[in-house]
Amino acid sequence: MPELPEVETTIRYLTSKVKGKKIISISKSQKKLRKNLNFDDFESISQRKIISVERFAKYIVIRLDNDNYLLVHLGMSGRLKFYLNKNYKKEKHDHVVLQFDNFKIVFNDPRRFGMFFRLEDLEKVKIFFDNYGTDLLSNKIKIKDIYEKFTSKKVSLKQALLDQSLLVGIGNIYANEALFHSKLSPLRLTSSLNLAELTKLISSCKFVLKLSLKNGGSSINDYKSPDGTLGSFQRLFKVYQKKHVIFKKKSYKIKKIVQNGRSTFFSPALQK
């Protein structure tokens, strides 16, 4: 589910609800997540105020007033949901509940690929994100550095876009959409790109991410922002799960292949 636009959408909403608010108590389910809070974490979290909610890679990073951090990753099916106390009734797959004064933030995740854990200071956070690449929504993208990283690898462009140590924020849907927008083939090798092509690819990534953000992310099956609002970017998909694409008033066939276990959709005629 959630790629960068969905994570950003969640964060923007969350910030408006929890910034400056105090966590009264925490509870968690017994079910195993990729990473889950320990009971020892509870005392470092409860009675703490939330200073900020920010994004690092596809993680939601919540800073507390004792410089502890809560890291949340939505995995494939995770959501953070907002409930006024009186509206909450426990649902299947609710795994973590943060209790505030008159509302709750609930981490719900059917497939449990998500993560919810604590890091005890900023240093730990920095170390955790040490290996991540350039954030595509950052204003300080250095094309030359990325070009070096790309050309020193010999993997398909599709795989490279999913590799968060190269570029941060693209997932399977947006990889397909960005490659189509750039008219580059997902099968091309990173080592074959020239600087102009990489520049085009990155600007296409930024374009699809920003467009999606503007539309509140994509709602496929189950993604919703914490208040239940649906995103609408899925209506703008050009190739993902499509059979044909219209380009300059002509229709082109979309081919579906599998690369590294993930579905790739592209137009062999238009993407070279």
Place this chain on the structure above:
DNA sequence: CGGTAGACCTGACCGC
């Protein structure tokens, strides 16, 4: 070291 299958899970959907 680099690269690639497989693992981790539940649920929705499709064909029989």
Place this chain on the structure above:
DNA sequence: TGCGGTCAGGTCTACC
């Protein structure tokens, strides 16, 4: 109605 197969937005690991 039920059952089996396939597929899904993302990382990790184990192994060559």
